[in-house]
Amino acid sequence: MAKQGTILVVDDNKGILTAVQMLLGTCFEKVITISTPNKIKSTLHDEQVDVVLLDMNFSAGINNGNEGLFWLSEIKKEHPSIQVVLFTAYADIDLAVRGIKEGATDFIVKPWDNAKLLETLQSAYNIRISSNKKINAGKKQVISKESGMFWGESNSMQQLRNLIEKVSKTDANILITGENGTGKEMLAREIHVLSSRKNEAMIPVDMGAITETLFESELFGHVKGAFTDARADRPGKFEAANNGTLFLDEIGNLSYHLQAKLLTALQRRSIVRVGSNTPIPVNIRLICATNKDLQEMVQKEEFREDLLYRINTIHVEIPPLRERQEDIVPLTELFLSKYGNIYGKQSLHLSNDAKEKLKQQPWYGNIRELEHTIEKAVIICEGDVLDSNNFDFPRSKKDAPAKDITTLEEMEYNMIKNAMDKYEGNLSLVASQLGISRQTLYNKIKRYEL
Secondary structure (H helix, E strand, O other): OOOOOOOEEEEEOOHHHHHHHHHHHOOOOOEEEEEHHHHHHHHHHOOOOEEEEEEEEOOOOOOOOOHHHHHHHHHHHHHHOEEEEEEEEEOOOHHHHHHHHOOOOOEOOOOOOHHHHHHHHHHHHHHHHHHOOOOOOOOOOOOOOOOEEOOOOHHHHHHHHHHHHOOOOOOOEEEEEEEOOOHEEEEEEEHHHHOOOOOOEEEEEEEOOOHHHHHHHHHHEEEEOOOOOOOEEEOOOOHOOOEEEEEEHHHHHHHHHHHHHHHHHHHHOEEEEOOOEEEEEEOOEEEEEEOOHHHHHHOOOOOOOOOOOHHOOOEEEEEOOOOOHHHHHHHHHHHHHHHHHHHOOOOOEEEEEHHHHHHHHOOOOOHHHHHHHHHHHHHHHHOOOHHHOOOOOOOOOOOHHHHHOOOHHHHHHHHHHHHHOOOOOOOHHHHHHHHOHHHHHHHHHHOOOO
């Protein structure tokens, strides 16, 4: 194979520089080595560098990786298309994850495997070349066929995708955060199908929809006679997910005292069915999701810190749709195709002014709101072109003053929202204030995308 590309290696250990230079000289046309990060900017200015292999630590006695992350940021700020691979002697998955979140392509742990090092750096070079030439052949699909996860084309989602493809292969517990409607459950399914557990079940549990009295029975199961309606032994969600993935959605809605029961099961890696004393071992990969700030809830003593530590081995956040405008039109066209087929209007397409109008919307309901909007437009349109007139966006309910309320739905929306603000998201208090059951409240929260 002909040598290609230029790589810059930055490491304060001259012995490592010599060894790596000899190895990389077998596949890269030019290998530049420097022993201090202070020369990075001038080197990138003078040379056409494709890939940087960047050490994480330089100052004596400092080994937390902050220097590497700083220089990663500096490189990506001025040269976003240069691929950076992190080089660290400390096999810290959190640090590696943080680096990938901040734009690194991959990471290599010292002492390294020569074949793995070459493979990783050549892969980074190929990404750089594809970026420069805008090669679309072989480009990853914007939507996963298996999970339905929409990746789109925005940098933030591509960085998230890169991270997910790496962490999915581990059994680390993952916490997914993001606003309502961003696709947290789809992301959980994507993690599952990319994992070694993909041939086993992924069991989703809506924590906000489980009443406190049924919590243990739903999650841990029960034995015959445990309570009035327990006519037979029944496994819970943990057992159903054994050897697979357990997805706990809306984990932030779990009451404080039930959090302790969940924590016990996770710590012991076993459950006890209601009405039994026999522990049953379970082997699950745990994924949790929430739209709440769990760290803030910990400070308010609304969420257990030890449980947060347990579920938050890796934290990933899905950015809201309004922060990635370049994904709005591709998503719209996917939904247009979907609902065009459903309603027998396959020839529909968007006008340019419609595309611009859609891109300018705040989409507080994110992908879910966009999908509903497109379905409605497809149903009521009469021609083959959806233009801006097919999309009527009233003032956001989030910003509408009380005097604009004209429908019962808007009144109900504002009553629920005001109660949630008053009681800081405590759904039990909100339900009590409104005189409805917690389940009814949760259904309305989903309906109004609060």
